[in-house]
Amino acid sequence: MSSSSLSWHIMKERMSAGRMLVIWPLLAIFILFSSWGLSDPKANLPAELVIDSAYDVMFASTAFIVLSATMGAVLISFDGVSRDRLSGVLEIKLSQPISRSIYARALLLGHWGAIFTPVLLLNIISLGIIWYRLDDLPSMEELFIHTLATGLLLLWYTMLQLLASSWAKDLGSSIAIGLGLWMIFTLLWLVLTTVTAGLLGVGVENLNSQEFVRIEAIIDLFSPNGVYHHLLELPLSDINRGVSPFVVSIAAILWSVIPLQLFIRRMERMIP
Amino acid sequence: MSASGIMEAILTLTDVSWRHKIRDFSTWKPWAKRDGPGIHSINLEIKSGIILGLIGPNGAGKSTLMRAICGLYDSAGFDKSSPSRRRSVGYMPEQVRWEGRISVRNSLQTIALMRNNEVDIDNLIRKVGLSSKSESFLDDLSQGMRQRLSLACALLGEPKILVMDEPLNGLDPLAQRAFCNLLKDLASKGVAIVISSHQVTDLESLVDRIALLHHGQLLIEGTLPNVRKKLDLSEDSGIVDMICSVTGIEPEDISLDLSNDDMIPFKQIGGEEE
Numbered sequence: 001m002s003s004s005s006l007s008w009h010i011m012k013e014r015m016s017a018g019r020m021l022v023i024w025p026l027l028a029i030f031i032l033f034s035s036w037g038l039s040d041p042k043a044n045l046p047a048e049l050v051i052d053s054a055y056d057v058m059f060a061s062t063a064f065i066v067l068s069a070t071m072g073a074v075l076i077s078f079d080g081v082s083r084d085r086l087s088g089v090l091e092i093k094l095s096q097p098i099s100r101s102i103y104a105r106a107l108l109l110g111h112w113g114a115i116f117t118p119v120l121l122l123n124i125i126s127l128g129i130i131w132y133r134l135d136d137l138p139s140m141e142e143l144f145i146h147t148l149a150t151g152l153l154l155l156w157y158t159m160l161q162l163l164a165s166s167w168a169k170d171l172g173s174s175i176a177i178g179l180g181l182w183m184i185f186t187l188l189w190l191v192l193t194t195v196t197a198g199l200l201g202v203g204v205e206n207l208n209s210q211e212f213v214r215i216e217a218i219i220d221l222f223s224p225n226g227v228y229h230h231l232l233e234l235p236l237s238d239i240n241r242g243v244s245p246f247v248v249s250i251a252a253i254l255w256s257v258i259p260l261q262l263f264i265r266r267m268e269r270m271i272p
Numbered sequence: 273m274s275a276s277g278i279m280e281a282i283l284t285l286t287d288v289s290w291r292h293k294i295r296d297f298s299t300w301k302p303w304a305k306r307d308g309p310g311i312h313s314i315n316l317e318i319k320s321g322i323i324l325g326l327i328g329p330n331g332a333g334k335s336t337l338m339r340a341i342c343g344l345y346d347s348a349g350f351d352k353s354s355p356s357r358r359r360s361v362g363y364m365p366e367q368v369r370w371e372g373r374i375s376v377r378n379s380l381q382t383i384a385l386m387r388n389n390e391v392d393i394d395n396l397i398r399k400v401g402l403s404s405k406s407e408s409f410l411d412d413l414s415q416g417m418r419q420r421l422s423l424a425c426a427l428l429g430e431p432k433i434l435v436m437d438e439p440l441n442g443l444d445p446l447a448q449r450a451f452c453n454l455l456k457d458l459a460s461k462g463v464a465i466v467i468s469s470h471q472v473t474d475l476e477s478l479v480d481r482i483a484l485l486h487h488g489q490l491l492i493e494g495t496l497p498n499v500r501k502k503l504d505l506s507e508d509s510g511i512v513d514m515i516c517s518v519t520g521i522e523p524e525d526i527s528l529d530l531s532n533d534d535m536i537p538f539k540q541i542g543g544e545e546e
Contacts, residue, residue: 006385013382018373088368092425095342096386097359103386272344 003106006098010110014076015117023072027118030068034061035126039133054127054136058146059232061126065150066186066225069119073157074178077111081166081267082174090272104267108260112158116151123150142235149231152252156224157182159259166266185223193219217241221251279319282360282432282464283341288314290340290347311336311347311488318433318464323455325479326468327511329519333488334468335366338435341466359387362431366438370410370418377406380424389429399454400424401447415442423451433464440471452478472511482511484518491518 014020037043039057051057084090094100123146131137138146161178168174184192194204197215204212220226221243230248233239294308311333318324318341326334340347342363370379377393384391397406400420405413413421419442426434434455440448452474455465459480469475476496483493492499492514500509503517515521 006382009378009382009385013374013378016373083372086369087371088365089370091339091342091344091365092363092368092383092422093386095339095344095358095361095363096383097356098386098388 003102003109006103006106007109007113010106011113011117014111014114017076019075020114020118023075023115024118026068027072027122030064031061031119031122031126032129034064035129036133039130041134053138054130054134055138055142055146055235057130057134058123058126058138058142059236062146062150062228062232065119066153066228069115069150069154070157070182070186070225072119073111073115073154074161074175074182076114077158077161078165078175078178079171080107080111080162081270082168082171085166085270085272086170088272090270094270094272100268100270101264104264107267108155108159108162108263111162112151112155115158116154119150119154120147123147139235145231145235149228152231152256153224153228156227156255156259159263160224163259163263163266166263166270185225189220189223189225214242217243221247224255227251227255279322281317282320283318283357285314285316285318285341288316288337288340288347290336290345292336309333309336309488311340311485314340314490316483316490316493318466320432320462320464321459322481323459323465323467323479325475325482325511326466326485327472327475327482327515328485329515331487332485334485335437336488337485338363338437338466338468341433341435359429360432362426362428362434364422364426364434364436364439367415367441368418368422370413370421373409373411375407375409376402376413376421379410379421380428383425384428387429391428396424396427399427401450416444416447419443420447431463433466434458436465436467438469439467440469440474448474476511482514484514486515486519 035057038045038051038060039054043051045051045060051060081090084093093103127137127143160181161174164177164181165174168177193216194207196219197212198204200215202211202215203209206212207216217230220230227248230241230243231252233241234245234248289310289312291307291310293305296304296306298304309331314337326337328334336345339345342361343358376397380391380393380396384393394406397403400423402417402420402424405417410418410421419439423436423439426436440451443451448471455467455478459465467475467479479496481493481495482499484491484499492502494502497507499505499514500507503514505513505517
C-alpha cells in the first residue's frame with residue numbers, strides 16, 4: 001500500500017488542529033515581517049551582514065525560520081504517537097494490515113507536510129515582499145536550495161520529535177524531550193561550540209577568527225540548524241568556512257537517514 | 273460453516289506464548305527488564321460462526337491473548353508480520369479514549385485507509401448508531417459513543433474474526449442488547465467472534481463456547497454444558513462457578529486479592545510468581 005493517501009489524510013488532520021491557530025500567526029509574524037524588515041534598504045544591520053540581493057534577504061531571514069518553523073514542527077508532532085498510545089487508539093491502528101514501516105513513513109510525511117506547507121506558502125509571499133521592496137528575485141538555483149534546505153530542516157525536527165513521541169510514555173515527557181532538543185540546537189549550540197573550541201585549545205575571545213569559524217563549521221555538522229546553514233551557504237560565493245559541499249551533503253543525508261531508521265525501527269518494535 | 277454443518281476453523285493457535293517485559297531495576301543496570309506475566313502455550317481453534325467467550329479473573333491473560341491474535345505482539349508461534357491474517361481480524365480494544373478535534377467520520381477514514389479498504393463509511397456509522405454524531409469531534413463523544421466508534425473500527429472491511437475486549441463497558445442497557453443482537457447476527461453470517469467481558473450474565477446468553485484462562489494458561493475450552501460436565505458442576509452453575517472451580521477458590525472466599533497463592537492452578541508458569 002502506498003503511504004501517500006494516508007500521509008495526505010494525516011496532514012489534513014494535523015493542519016485542522018486547534019494548535020494551528022497559534023502556529024500560523026507565529027510563522028507569519030516571523031517569516032513575513034523578517035522579509036519585510038531585512039529587505040528595507042535603510043535597515044541598520046550588524047556590521048558583518050551585507051544585504052544587496054534577494055537571496056541575501058532570504059538567507060538572513062532563515063534565522064527567523066529556525067526560531068519559528070522548527071518550534072512549529074515540535075508543536076505539531078509532540079503527540080504524533082504518544083497521544084494515540086495513551087488513549088488506546090494506537091492498539092487499533094497497529095492491528096491494521098498496513099505494515100508498521102509504511103505507517104511510520106506516513107506519520108512522518110503527514111506531520112512534516114503540516115508544517116512545511118504553511119512555511120512554503122509564507123516563503124512564496126515573502127518572495128513577493130522582497131521583489132516589491134528590492135525589485136530583485138533569487139535565481140532558480142538559489143530558490144531550489146533554500147526550499148530544499150528548509151524542507152530538510154523541518155523533516156529533521158519532525159523526525160526527532162516523532163521519535164521522542166514514540167519513546168515517551170506521556171505527553172509531558174514527549175514535549176520535554178522535543179523542547180529540550182530544540183533549545184540545545186537553537187539557543188545553546190553556540191555555548192556548546194564555544195566550550196568545545198575552548199577545550200580543543202582554540203581561542204574563543206574572537207568569534208570571527210579563522211580558527212574558531214573552522215571549528216564552528218565542523219561542530220555545526222552535528223546540529224540540524226548547522227547543516228541547514230551549511231546548505232544555505234552553498235550558493236554564496238563569498239562565504240567559505242572550510243567545509244566542502246560534499247561533506248555538507250553527507251551530513252544532510254545522515255541527518256535524514258539515521259533518525260528515519262530509528263523511528264521506523266521504534267515503530268516496528270513498539271508494543272502499544 | 274462447511275456443507276456438513278461442521279464449523280470451519282478460521283484460525284488455529286498452536287503453542288502461542290508471550291511474556292510482558294517488566295522493569296528489573298538494579299543499581300548497575302537501571303534499564304534492565306525481565307520476563308513478566310503473559311500467556312503460555314495457548315492452543316485454540318477459532319471457528320467461523322462461533323462466539324467464543326474468554327473468561328478468567330483480572331490478569332488471567334485475556335487481553336494479552338486477544339492482542340496476540342490481532343498481531344500486536346511477536347508472540348512465539350504467532351508473529352505479527354502477516355498483513356493478510358491481520359486483514360481478516362477486526363479488533364476492538366478495551367475502553368479506547370478517542371479524543372481530539374477530529375470528526376468521527378475522519379477517524380474512521382484514517383483506519384479505512386490503513387486497511388486499504390473502500391468502505392461505505394455512512395453505512396457503517398448508521399450500523400453502530402453514530403449517524404447523529406458523524407461530524408462531531410471526538411472530544412465531544414460520551415464513553416458509550418466512543419465504544420460505538422471502536423466497534424465501527426472493528427467492523428471496517430468486514431473481517432472474518434472479530435476480537436472484542438470488554439465491548440459492553442460504557443454502553444447503556446439498550447445499547448448492550450442491540451450490541452449482542454448485532455454480534456449474533458454477524459455470527460449467523462459466519463463471522464467468528466472472540467469476546468471477553470466481566471458482565472457474565474450477558475456473556476452466558478451470548479457465547480457458544482467459552483475458554484477459561486488463569487495465570488496465562490488456557491485451562492479449559494468448550495461449550496457451556498461441556499465445560500460444566502468436565503468440571504463436574506451442576507446444570508444451573510454459571511461462569512463464576514466455573515472460574516471458582518478451575519482456580520480453586522471457594523465461592524464464599526472470593527475476594528479482590530488475586531495474588532493469593534491459593535489461586536495458582538494446576539501448573540505454575542514463570543513471571544511475577546517466580
